[in-house]
Amino acid sequence: MARNKNRNEIRNAIYQKYIVPTQRKAKDYVGAEFELPIVNLNKAAVDFDVVHALSETFVSHFDFDKIMLDDDGNIYSALKSENGDDLSFDCSYNTLELSFGKISDLNIIYTRFKEYYAFIQSFLAPYNHTLTGMGINPYRRYNNNIPIENERYRMLFHHLNSYKKYSDGFHHYPEFGLFSAANQVQLDVEEKDICKVINTFNRLEAIKSIIFANSPLENMLCSRDFLWKKSLHGLNPRNVDGYDCELNDTDDVISYIEKMSLYCTKRNEKYINFAPTPLDEYFGSDSITGEYWNGKEYESITFKPQPEDLEYLRSFKFEDLTFRGTVEFRSVCSQPVSEIMTSPAFHAGLIGKVNELKEILDNDTVIFNRGLTSKELREQFNIGSFPDFVDEEKLKKLLYQIIDLSADGLKERGYNEEHFLAPLYHRAYHLFSPAKQMSDGIKCEVPIEYYIKEYAKL
DSSP states (O other): OHHHHHHHHHHHHHIIIIIGGGSSOOOOOEEEEEEEEEEETTTSOOOHHHHHHHHHHHHHHHTOOEEEEOTTSOEEEEEETTTTEEEEESSSTTEEEEEEEEESOHHHHHHHHHHHHHHHHHHHGGGTEEEOOOSBOTTGGGSOOOOOSSHHHHHHHHHHGGGGGSOSOOOSOTTGGGTBOBEEEEEEOOGGGHHHHHHHHHHHHHHHHHHHOOBOBTTBSBOHHHHHHTSGGGGSGGGEESOSSOOOSHHHHHHHHHTSEEEEEEETTEEEEEEEEEHHHHHTOSOEEEEEEOSSSEEEEEEOOOGGGGGGOOOEESEEEOTTSEEEEOOOBOOOGGGTTHHHHHHHHHHTTHHHHHHHHHHOOSSSSSSOOHHHHHHHHTTTOOOTTOOHHHHHHHHHHHHHHHHHHHHHHTSOOGGGGHHHHHHHHHTOOHHHHHHHHHHTTOOHHHHHHHTTOO
């Protein structure tokens, strides 16, 4: 009886956290997050003193007011309360992130982004540093790949580096969060549409690889999937990647989340790291043993799970239901800066056309419904390979059809945002992503420095 009671409590907690926020009328708000690698053009490590000086100057110039400092007193996040915009650093001071408070009109986001970006670039230029629009830092081998000095990132990278304690099959890039960068979008969703949105966009992931891949690593054009899936985050497949099942109702959503794994929590303001444990097992346990940093070393600790620990669940799904009543789309690599709005526009247009999108995918025989799942297709597309049955001219028409549908959705939003999709038509015509374009160029002896500068252009 006690176990059943615990299960009912955790299912209710999941319901309250993830489902209740969707029980309202969805707005047309867009939340956008742009992570951009910092590159030292001298082919040396990013100078963190320059980065810290940039943060101080930026915060002062734009009057950002909520400041978060690392253990050494350096700014790693700053928020402008007036509009919700945030300057931060993702995992390390090698990646800068610009996030924007919820806004309806994508043109407003872009206007503010351009102002911030131009200021940052003008500050960095005298030091021969630059931001660039790539999903993998092209000079990562030169950088000091160390995490931001604070409790959270210390715990996170201790966790990721503990992969050797587990079975084989992991890659050897536990520091991948220090050199990878994404373009993430959050859009409102209503309870009745949760499953339809997740199921449909989950299938769309194969298409997105063709036009958005921009994280070349080893033989991959889009290494994002690999880096997360083959890290300790992917020990439980439910925490990463796409969905391997259809979700039929909110009970299915709750059951799916219930099997996701927790790997950290807090006690006495200290992060505790422990073996990734599915929520139903975690909350069904009398005690959990983990470790925390005591200021000198990691020390073992045994503690009792508490319902509040659900706050520390971290999911890395391509389509991620959040506690904000949104779905976060997080599979897209950082895009070339001049085309950075393509992903927010693509998703914002399609979410209003999800029924029509589902119909296209249901009836397609160019790549779908040919014996390969969307996940299998995406894996092939991630390395720039098309199955033998793909007719490239028909594939282009399918891409145009989906981009056109997004444009129709944007027109219905009424903010004149369709122009942001223009680069996607170009990519569809040539069947290349930014990574494919760069990879082909490098094979023809175009230096990586050309693409660093080209993908940095506003």
